[in-house]
Amino acid sequence: MTRVKVVGASGYGGVGIIELLLRHPEARIVTLVAQESVGAPVSELYPHLAGFCDMTIVAPDTPEAQEPADIVFMSTPDGVGMKASRAELERGAQIIDFSGDFRFNTEAEYAEYATRIGKNPVHADPALLPLSVYGAAELHRDEINPSRKIVGNPGCFAISCILGLAPAAASGLVRMDSLICDCKSGVSGAGKKLASAHHFPNRYETMNAYRLSGHQHVMEIERELTRVAGANDAGATALVTFTAQVVPMCRGIMSCLYGELVRETDETDVLSLYKEFYKDSPFVRVLPSNSPAGGTSFVRGTNYANIVVSVDKRTRKLRVVSYIDNLMKGQAGSALQCMNLLRGYPETMGLCSPGFYP
Secondary structure: OEEEEEEOOOOHHHHHHHHHHHOOOOEEEEEEEOOOOOOOEHHHHOHHHOOOOOOEEEOOOOHHHHOOOOEEEEOOOOOOHHHHHHHHHHOOOEEEEOOOOOOOOOHHHHHHHHHHOOOOOOOOOHHHHHHEEEOOHHHHOOOOOOOOOEEEOOOHHHHHHHHHHHHHHHOOOEOOOOEEEEEEEOHHHHOHHHOOOOOHHHHOOOOEEEOOOOOOOHHHHHHHHHHHHHHOOOOOOOOEEEEEEEOOOOOOEEEEEEEEEOOOOOHHHHHHHHHHHOOOOOOEEEEOOOOOOOOHHHOOOOOOEEEEEEEEOOOOEEEEEEEEOOOHHHHHHHHHHHHHHHHOOOOOOOOOOOOOOO
8 A cells, every 4th residue: 555645735736636546546645735724624625525535734844744655746836846855755755746846857957947937947956856757657657667766747738748749759750840839728727826816707708828938838848859759760859839828617728739741641640650659558549630539528537638630731730639637637647647657556547537528
């Protein structure tokens, strides 16, 4: 049985991983830590957990918060995990961090990422960076293993774009400097902290783009696509034009992805290419352009990514539409998938659910 601590248990990421852990046959939650709602049962904050998880939330500086665990989920903003992880590692834990603190493995990469998004470029504990691996299981499955100490969980937009474009990058199918990621997210992608700024009257019947000059997930996308292209001798540096938009729905991401084709192809060939690439990835479903499963409703509440492929021969463009649930495959679901790999469990354990519809 894996003992689990959730740090940041009061946020959307925290409650998301709690929900999944309650269904996991080999996991037991031992501690819930947060700076808000301290002393209250988590089921008071999230009443749907009543009778399933009534554990009291403890503050980070209490003795209870220092108790050891096998896995610690850091469902916290940038800057928290890098300061708290060393103590957890010394107590024998493996870390899965939801922020950008460990998505990059060198000081230089982290500094570039932080500078791009206007944060302090100095990592608080750079010696930990080489211990981390990027938590895209479909691309780093062998590296996310029981010997690994830290996983940097991908960003929600990032994983939707990476999964949608990785097969094309790996096969040299598109010009790597022509990539466009046009992405729309439900309001929950902003997190619980911003819930008041995104309350119903502000979001109803309106859409908007944001962070046009430097979104935090662009560097992840470019790094991973460049890596997978280079690994298959299709090497070129990925350059991505990325537009994030928020739409008036609760959860879900639709990423419309484009690249200029470098050779003649058709949808049948691209489908075969994508299916071969993901043949060992149980949570990626590759679909034709006329599939009835194109839409966020078909992945809501699941760890699946539905990848719809299309070729526009007239404009010589590859078009891929990637659908995920931003709180599942974009956050807690990917994190639990990584926990399974870290602990040597079947990758799908606790995650095989059809979601809910409509």
